Amino acid sequence: MVRQFILSIAILLLSLFSHSFAQSSLMRFVDGSGNTLAQAQIIEQDGGLYLPIQTLREAFDPGMKQQYIELTKRLTLNLKEKQLRLRIGSLAVSADSDETQLSLAHPPRIIEGQLMLPLSFFTDLLPEIYDFRVTHNPVIQTIHITDKAAPLPELTTDTATEGPAKFLVILDPGHGGADTGYRGTTLRAEKDIVLDLAKKIEEVARQNQVAVLLTRDADFEQRPRERIDIAQNNLGKLFLSLHCNASFSQHAAGIHLYVSNSLGITYVDRPPTNPSRASQNSVTIETLSQENFLKQSRQFATILQTELEKLSPAPIPLSELPLATLAAVYMPAVLIEIGYLSNEADEARLADPENLALIAAGIVQAIQTYVTESDQAEATANGR
């Protein structure tokens, strides 16, 4: 009864979340190599999205000079050897001694005492004046800044317009930015390996008309809550978290699959890490949300296990543990550790693009099998 009550509240909250406009309140600026240049909280005002002027200095020109005259509300920016003149509350922008007149979609504003520029200043205006490309990815709120001559950055897809019936898979490459995850002997970090794999899976998925969305598509830090919001707001149907393992034993090797279960039942190997969490008292809204999908999570994990064992010399273990990463995910979810960075052979395997491509193909095949099985189960349930 209490469980049902908590569940209905959880569903209510989720339906509210899924209608919110911005996917994440944090905007990240990323360069062509995937490094984070700046990040800032996005503020929404009168239908426009705003970023503090400081991000312009951090992401585009550390030597930028700004002058604001309160009386006239005029804002002058000396940015990359050009002068831009704006006015608070006005859509007009002039550049280079009034020779260039441009217009913004929303006016610059002062919000809570801070000079704020509209998103269109970054995405539309800057590329018109300067020689770089600015690509905004609204799904995970990143702005990629690249050379105009460089190829278009590969952005994770925006599937929001393709209808709610679409089966969207959320790929969650672990760690990022300062959080490197494990590092192997060759200093290749877990954060980079799992991002490579996520991009590989995305590529194979596209070729097979499987819709996927990455919770990060470059090297930046992403909080667990943001990852889950991206999954939830985009109505993901399946969540796959990608990680690498490490062990004190150099002999520990191979892929390992995990499903989150707050009761911590391990039915292959490995005891639960913290048996005290197995008490009924540990059931909260967070654990309850993934708990509701335990059956489907197990089903997908089992399919993955079968598919990936085709590539593995040894059987792939599947464990159930209380996993903080997956506990609050409100959809079937599996965590995969694709190998041990503490094991030399595994590390070499993970550095090999051909091997990553095989794993990616196996994962996409498993997704397709899972979708087919779910469709059949639904058809049977509906008496078709």
Ligand SMILES: [Zn+2]
């Ligand atoms: Zn990890």
